[in-house]
Amino acid sequence: MIAERVTAQNISDNEFFYGHKACGGCGGSLAVRMALKVLGERTLLTLPAGCMSAVSFNYPQMSYANNAIISAFAGTGAVMSGLKAGAEAMGLKDYHVLGIAGDGGTADIGLQALSGLIDRNDDAIYICYDNEAYMNTGIQKSGLTPYGSTTTTTPAGSKGKGNIKQKKNLFEIVAAHGIPYAATASVGYIEDFATKVKRASQIKGTSFIHVLAPCPTGWGIDTSETIEVAKEVVDTGLWYLAEFYDGEYHLNRHPKVFSDVTHYIRRQGRFQHLKDEDIDIIIRSRDKTWKRIEGFKE
Amino acid sequence: MIRPSITEKNKIEKLSRLPQGGSCKAGVLIEKNAGWRNKCPVYNPDKCTGCYQCYMYCPDGVISKEGKGISIDYDFCKGCGICEKICKLQAIVMEGET
Numbered sequence: 001m002i003a004e005r006v007t008a009q010n011i012s013d014n015e016f017f018y019g020h021k022a023c024g025g026c027g028g029s030l031a032v033r034m035a036l037k038v039l040g041e042r043t044l045l046t047l048p049a050g051c052m053s054a055v056s057f058n059y060p061q062m063s064y065a066n067n068a069i070i071s072a073f074a075g076t077g078a079v080m081s082g083l084k085a086g087a088e089a090m091g092l093k094d095y096h097v098l099g100i101a102g103d104g105g106t107a108d109i110g111l112q113a114l115s116g117l118i119d120r121n122d123d124a125i126y127i128c129y130d131n132e133a134y135m136n137t138g139i140q141k142s143g144l145t146p147y148g149s150t151t152t153t154t155p156a157g158s159k160g161k162g163n164i165k166q167k168k169n170l171f172e173i174v175a176a177h178g179i180p181y182a183a184t185a186s187v188g189y190i191e192d193f194a195t196k197v198k199r200a201s202q203i204k205g206t207s208f209i210h211v212l213a214p215c216p217t218g219w220g221i222d223t224s225e226t227i228e229v230a231k232e233v234v235d236t237g238l239w240y241l242a243e244f245y246d247g248e249y250h251l252n253r254h255p256k257v258f259s260d261v262t263h264y265i266r267r268q269g270r271f272q273h274l275k276d277e278d279i280d281i282i283i284r285s286r287d288k289t290w291k292r293i294e295g296f297k298e
Numbered sequence: 299m300i301r302p303s304i305t306e307k308n309k310i311e312k313l314s315r316l317p318q319g320g321s322c323k324a325g326v327l328i329e330k331n332a333g334w335r336n337k338c339p340v341y342n343p344d345k346c347t348g349c350y351q352c353y354m355y356c357p358d359g360v361i362s363k364e365g366k367g368i369s370i371d372y373d374f375c376k377g378c379g380i381c382e383k384i385c386k387l388q389a390i391v392m393e394g395e396t
């Protein structure tokens with residue numbers, strides 16, 4: 001694949017997401033910051049309702065230094081097409097159209113708008129920052145909340161053990177459209193994510209990146225632990241780093257031995273109620289996923 | 299370098315300063331986030347090798363490259379402690395906010 005690696009040495013000094021009101025240690029805000037550093041000032045950005053718009057459009061405190069607009073919750077993909085059409089009509093040159101939405105905004109309510117965007121193949125980049133719940137409204141379960149996680153709509157207690165559903169396979173749902181470029185990433189491997197944003201920007205047509213982004217507030221971790229946890233979820237094999245292009249899946253990282261899932265689970269407040277047998281279910285589901293993705297190219 | 303900073307002139311003191319219609323100026327900051335901090339990252343340039351990993355991982359973008367090392371914008375640092383964990387050389391250490 002094209003595009004040189006983005007590194008701490010060659011990345012732009014500019015900051016386009018600054019002075020925002022995200023909680024300390026917010027993984028989503030790091031993903032947004034990085035994406036804009038890679039794409040630059042001439043980025044037309046839309047975000048639906050969710051943390052990354054709520055923390056930044058607090059008039060007159062406007063934390064995006066580039067052109068940015070809030071879309072309806074379900075409408076990210078549609079507004080991206082509109083931005084693209086508008087930019088073309090104005091004859092703009094040398095710009096990017098970017099959509100950034102949460103897991104709820106992408107895998108649930110915004111899925112049809114995303115599907116339409118990919119179907120139209122408009123030249124735009126869609127980034128889903130996945131904090132694994134509807135965080136902005138106080139931690140409700142989304143289609144990307146993992147098994148066992150307690151949320152306000154799947155509360156752990158005498159009658160329940162938290163969320164009983166597995167995460168939707170969003171990456172493969174998107175790839176199944178035959179999209180030119182899709183990737184998974186984690187804020188724990190930030191240069192990998194930044195490089196994928198760069199690649200996405202060089203693709204003609206729609207591209208999509210699903211980046212895992214821990215939320216200290218919703219996950220019950222210390223604000224300083226975000227990056228460790230975002231690395232650990234990859235190292236345990238509970239999340240994988242992959243790309244889809246030219247109609248084929250590519251695995252970017254294949255840990256020879258997975259790190260300890262129990263350690264990953266036990267350090268997070270949202271999983272405190274889980275018993276060892278619940279963790280076994282999580283491990284079995286991970287192993288099933290890895291059997292399936294063995295067919296990906298390395 | 300582009301990076302929003304506090305500008306007094308963007309305070310809305312009278313009605314006529316309100317934007318007309320649904321759009322307004324981007325990258326406008328009128329208040330700091332410094333008050334959120336319980337702990338403060340203290341930087342020791344003598345231990346720093348300039349790997350810039352702390353700069354990459356700071357969610358608030360308040361660490362910038364400066365010469366062979368870094369500097370921290372304490373107006374917007376929230377004291378999350380990520381930089382301390384990222385720095386393998388203990389060139390950043392979190393201390394109690396005074």
Ligand SMILES: Cc1ncc(C[n+]2csc(CCOP(=O)(O)OP(=O)(O)O)c2C)c(N)n1
Binds near residue numbers: 074134137
């Ligand atoms: C149509 C509609 N339904 C519900 C809401 C309320 N709402 C605002 S933000 C939000 C949660 C967003 O969750 P997610 O997309 O995962 O982003 P996060 O807040 O986690 O960053 C909800 C439910 C809304 N704004 N519009």
Ligand code: SF4
Binds near residue numbers: 021025029131
């Ligand atoms: S609730 Fe979570 S995702 Fe939202 S701003 Fe706070 S840390 Fe970030």
Ligand code: SF4
Binds near residue numbers: 349350368384387389
């Ligand atoms: S991580 Fe540590 S050594 Fe590297 S630039 Fe930051 S302070 Fe210096």
Ligand code: SF4
Binds near residue numbers: 339359361370374375
């Ligand atoms: S404490 Fe957090 S916000 Fe402050 S400089 Fe370190 S990483 Fe950035």
Ligand SMILES: [Mg+2]
Binds near residue numbers: 102104133136142
């Ligand atoms: Mg979310």
